Amino acid sequence: MGILEVKGVNKRFGGLQALGDVNLSVKQNTVHAIIGPNGAGKSTLLNCLVGKLMPDSGSVMFDGQSVLGRKPHEINQMGISRVFQTPEIFADLSVLENVMIPCFARRDGAFRLHAYETVGSERDIRGQAEHMLEDVNMADKRHMHAGSLSRGDKRRLEMAMCLVQEPKLLLLDEPTAGMARADTNNTIDLLKEIKAKRDITMCIIEHDMHVVFSLAERITVLAQGTPLVEETPENIKGHPKVREAYLGEAQV
Amino acid sequence: MLGLERRDLTILIAVAVITLFAPIILNPFPTGSALAQFNAGYPDLMQRFVIFGIFAIGFNILFGLTGYLSFGHAAFLGIGSYSAVWMFKLLSMNVIPAILLSIVMAGLFALVIGFVSLRRSGIYFSILTLAFAQMSYNLAYSVLTPVTNGETGLQITLSDPRILDGESSGLPVTSLFGAEMRDTTTLFVGPWSWDFSVGYYFCAALMLVAFYISVRIFRSPFGMMLRAVKSNQQRMNYTGLNSRPYTLAAFVISGMYAGLAGGLLAAMDPLAGADRMQWTASGEVVLMTILGGAGTLIGPVLGAGFIKYFENIFSKINDGILHQWFAFMPDGLENFVVAVIHPFIGKGWHLTLGIMFMLVVIFLPGGLVEGASRVGRVFRRRDRKADHVESDAARQRAAAE
Numbered sequence A: 001m002g003i004l005e006v007k008g009v010n011k012r013f014g015g016l017q018a019l020g021d022v023n024l025s026v027k028q029n030t031v032h033a034i035i036g037p038n039g040a041g042k043s044t045l046l047n048c049l050v051g052k053l054m055p056d057s058g059s060v061m062f063d064g065q066s067v068l069g070r071k072p073h074e075i076n077q078m079g080i081s082r083v084f085q086t087p088e089i090f091a092d093l094s095v096l097e098n099v100m101i102p103c104f105a106r107r108d109g110a111f112r113l114h115a116y117e118t119v120g121s122e123r124d125i126r127g128q129a130e131h132m133l134e135d136v137n138m139a140d141k142r143h144m145h146a147g148s149l150s151r152g153d154k155r156r157l158e159m160a161m162c163l164v165q166e167p168k169l170l171l172l173d174e175p176t177a178g179m180a181r182a183d184t185n186n187t188i189d190l191l192k193e194i195k196a197k198r199d200i201t202m203c204i205i206e207h208d209m210h211v212v213f214s215l216a217e218r219i220t221v222l223a224q225g226t227p228l229v230e231e232t233p234e235n236i237k238g239h240p241k242v243r244e245a246y247l248g249e250a251q252v
Numbered sequence B: 001m002l003g004l005e006r007r008d009l010t011i012l013i014a015v016a017v018i019t020l021f022a023p024i025i026l027n028p029f030p031t032g033s034a035l036a037q038f039n040a041g042y043p044d045l046m047q048r049f050v051i052f053g054i055f056a057i058g059f060n061i062l063f064g065l066t067g068y069l070s071f072g073h074a075a076f077l078g079i080g081s082y083s084a085v086w087m088f089k090l091l092s093m094n095v096i097p098a099i100l101l102s103i104v105m106a107g108l109f110a111l112v113i114g115f116v117s118l119r120r121s122g123i124y125f126s127i128l129t130l131a132f133a134q135m136s137y138n139l140a141y142s143v144l145t146p147v148t149n150g151e152t153g154l155q156i157t158l159s160d161p162r163i164l165d166g167e168s169s170g171l172p173v174t175s176l177f178g179a180e181m182r183d184t185t186t187l188f189v190g191p192w193s194w195d196f197s198v199g200y201y202f203c204a205a206l207m208l209v210a211f212y213i214s215v216r217i218f219r220s221p222f223g224m225m226l227r228a229v230k231s232n233q234q235r236m237n238y239t240g241l242n243s244r245p246y247t248l249a250a251f252v253i254s255g256m257y258a259g260l261a262g263g264l265l266a267a268m269d270p271l272a273g274a275d276r277m278q279w280t281a282s283g284e285v286v287l288m289t290i291l292g293g294a295g296t297l298i299g300p301v302l303g304a305g306f307i308k309y310f311e312n313i314f315s316k317i318n319d320g321i322l323h324q325w326f327a328f329m330p331d332g333l334e335n336f337v338v339a340v341i342h343p344f345i346g347k348g349w350h351l352t353l354g355i356m357f358m359l360v361v362i363f364l365p366g367g368l369v370e371g372a373s374r375v376g377r378v379f380r381r382r383d384r385k386a387d388h389v390e391s392d393a394a395r396q397r398a399a400a401e
């Protein structure tokens, strides 16, 4: 039994079968990559995991509990954090505040009327956030307006916001898209470091095969909404079905 | 001090000093002089400044922080007034229980209206709040006549029970443990005269408390969450935070502020009418907040003062006064100038206000507060330039020697 069990999930958008009978099992403390050509349904699958979309049929179990029908914030509180394909950050807030908010969410739960305290007196939370920013090499940018960051920095910030929650399962939707090579390598190192430091399961969608092969222990190939193969990185490289799905897409 | 950082404390102290000396500051022109009509330091108007200041401060907690634009906050103002007048009728002319009930009732109504309206966001939220407010207005105007006294409005009468107060000979007046709200001491200094009214200082004290609470909310983790709602509600939800109770809490708090303002209006003048709930009143607080600067601390207070000043001062200027001012001109020119200015004064004050509002929104999206900070920046830059020039000159001198 994996920490995440997806069984027979279907999702239609009008006439388009975006997900067709998807089965996926992600084992605890592994990095599981999902690859596949554009429009394969990878983001749609993640949307079904975090409560953004409701599948038409099937079941999604996380840590022994069903996530279907739960609200996004409830799913997050269960221990699933997600990095989006286009960075979702609090653009009007400072970088530091962006990271403090998930710290509050982790400590205080989905809602708390903490109107009688001041942000300035929350030293623990601030400390956690600053520490996290150091880990992603963004400490010098902490007082910047998050909206004014570069695209790569926005991604790193979003990743910091997810990591600081210490989720059990981290979902990453193309975390290095739009990053410079150096930042991509930093991100790989960061994720490896986190992985080494504590128990965390990661599910990563990526087009950059360098990232995939540096991190993944299992790889699922998705094409036209259906998983084709699930294999270890060594076995996937020369897999004929993968070549077929990716023909002309990337060097596998 | 008071859990505030230095900058916020400075602002609070500045606001406190200004409200304390407002009766003097707002009466800069000697009584009887030609400009005396620009004086705003009379109790009735000063009370309005601070009461609508409270209304706008509360509105800003919702709109300025979360970005949810309510078009129905006047409903809570009206509910506050009705509650207060009922307290004056049934219990006592003391303003304390009246105001407490105003806040509680407005808070309860806000809880219900907010619970329903906050299921939608953006324009749909605004329309829902507007619909609720108009419903309240119509109910107060007709259906609920036994409670609201319909068209006439709710007033105190001699035959009211007033359980705590006992018999009184004439129509009683509102008071704070014996200090009558309408009591005013006038101080004459040379040609000036200044009115110090109990009612004004009572309202001003409450406004300072209201302002202090709003500053604390702005600087609290709760306030940060409200800004997060405005910035990216989706991210907030995927971060494990439930945005709904946050917005509802902000809605209820701002409703309670409106209730306090409504209660104070009734405490200054114990009557309540349905007009107070009309959509124009809801729109006014939106204008105040945006004009002053939504999301800033003192913007709403500035905006409220600005609009109330215009409403009360500009509307009083008439053609007769204009002719006096321009009497020095040749007759034809005088008539022409008066005719040009005429649409903007008296009943036309709305036009002036509208134009100013448009100018502010277009050129100063951050409101009057942004205007003030821009002016401040220009001065600071000029100082720095002056410093540069001086230091350059000094360096040149040193080099020459």
Ligand SMILES: Nc1ncnc2c1ncn2[C@@H]1O[C@H](COP(=O)(O)OP(=O)(O)OP(=O)(O)O)[C@@H](O)[C@H]1O
Pocket: A013, A016, A018, A036, A037, A038, A039, A040, A041, A042, A043, A044, A045, A085
């Ligand atoms: N909300 C939606 N409504 C209608 N169609 C959608 C919706 N979301 C996705 N689709 C369609 O479903 C298909 C799968 O989309 P999805 O975003 O999951 O692909 P993807 O694998 O993430 O691709 P990419 O690598 O480009 O991100 C696409 O054809 C897309 O157009």
Ligand SMILES: [Mg+2]
Pocket: A042, A043, A044, A085, A173
């Ligand atoms: Mg995608």
